[in-house]
Amino acid sequence: MEISTGKYNFVDYFEIMKEKSDYIDSIEGIQRSGHGKCIHINKIAPGCRGCFNRVGKGYGMTIKLGSKCNLSCPYCFDGQDKSKEVTLLTLKRRLADIYRKSLDAVEFSGFAFSNGEPLLYIDRMAKFGDLFKDIERRKGITLWNKLYTNGTVFTDEIFDKLWHWNFKELRFHPSASNFSDTVYRNMEKANERGFVVAVEEAAYPPNRDKLLNNLKTFQEVGVKHVQLCETKVFEFNIDMIANDFPEGRFYWTNTPFLYHEGLTYDVMKNVIDNNYSFSILDCSSEVWRMNHGIHHQIVMEGIEDVFADYGPASRGIGGSWEKC
Numbered sequence: 397m398e399i400s401t402g403k404y405n406f407v408d409y410f411e412i413m414k415e416k417s418d419y420i421d422s423i424e425g426i427q428r429s430g431h432g433k434c435i436h437i438n439k440i441a442p443g444c445r446g447c448f449n450r451v452g453k454g455y456g457m458t459i460k461l462g463s464k465c466n467l468s469c470p471y472c473f474d475g476q477d478k479s480k481e482v483t484l485l486t487l488k489r490r491l492a493d494i495y496r497k498s499l500d501a502v503e504f505s506g507f508a509f510s511n512g513e514p515l516l517y518i519d520r521m522a523k524f525g526d527l528f529k530d531i532e533r534r535k536g537i538t539l540w541n542k543l544y545t546n547g548t549v550f551t552d553e554i555f556d557k558l559w560h561w562n563f564k565e566l567r568f569h570p571s572a573s574n575f576s577d578t579v580y581r582n583m584e585k586a587n588e589r590g591f592v593v594a595v596e597e598a599a600y601p602p603n604r605d606k607l608l609n610n611l612k613t614f615q616e617v618g619v620k621h622v623q624l625c626e627t628k629v630f631e632f633n634i635d636m637i638a639n640d641f642p643e644g645r646f647y648w649t650n651t652p653f654l655y656h657e658g659l660t661y662d663v664m665k666n667v668i669d670n671n672y673s674f675s676i677l678d679c680s681s682e683v684w685r686m687n688h689g690i691h692h693q694i695v696m697e698g699i700e701d702v703f704a705d706y707g708p709a710s711r712g713i714g715g716s717w718e719k720c
């Protein structure tokens with residue numbers, strides 16, 4: 397990756413860390429867990445476990461089915477060139493890997509579909525879904541599978557299929573559609589059908605007012621968890637971000653980020669003040685840093701207390717997540 401820090405508004409990492417720390421301390425009710433890596437309110441979704449507790453929790457994987465998306469977010473982590481497709485050969489290899497592991501005494505946790513809009517690839521997903529069912533039957537387990545979606549393309553048939561393949565957690569991205577009614581209706585439906593409904597949003601300062609104004613609706617449609625991700629910067633999205641938000645401050649950990657300017661903590665404060673029931677995780681650059689360090693060898697005692705218990709299948713996930 398080539399990003400010239402002189403061309404953009406890069407500031408010192410410690411300046412941002414100090415601002416964050418002071419701001420967190422000024423808001424009563426924000427919790428610091430996991431040696432300060434897990435900044436949250438309420439017990440967070442089991443789908444986040446893999447980022448904090450990778451040791452000894454079973455095998456799982458985030459799978460990219462394809463690049464297409466029907467929307468276009470300026471900060472999209474997946475790049476703006478949606479024509480670069482995942483080949484069928486890659487997917488077949490991934491299926492074979494998972495199947496091979498399932499023949500051995502490997503413990504399984506769950507799988508996730510992410511990147512692009514996975515629901516545009518429902519036929520590709522079916523091959524994995526059938527394999528997941530097969531693994532559950534042979535191993536006598538229930539997987540905690542989750543799906544990241546912009547929430548725009550659901551049908552009753554898609555809900556039925558996801559339920560059949562034992563998807564537990566659906567993570568919606570409502571700002572991608574400008575918080576459309578269609579997405580909220582789909583979140584409500586997902587909740588009624590028994591899925592754990594979560595929101596995963598970029599903590600993107602230009603979305604600030606809309607995000608704050610939509611928290612009440614999150615509560616009304618049954619959201620259980622909100623994940624606010626600090627915006628990761630790549631050579632393919634930095635110009636779009638810098639044009640969209642010229643006053644934005646970038647900083648560098650082991651990869652560059654756009655500081656959220658306190659948005660995550662303002663959202664937490666709003667949720668605390670209004671007594672909403674959903675949890676929030678600050679999925680910050682520190683979580684990413686931990687995830688890409690030696691964390692694979694570290695057992696974080698006490699971190700289990702941070703996760704919500706949504707039934708037996710939600711207790712075992714995490715583990716050695718790989719990205720397809």
Ligand code: SF4
Nearest residue numbers: 465468469472546572
């Ligand atoms: S909805 Fe997701 S995949 Fe689609 S453009 Fe936005 S961030 Fe990228």
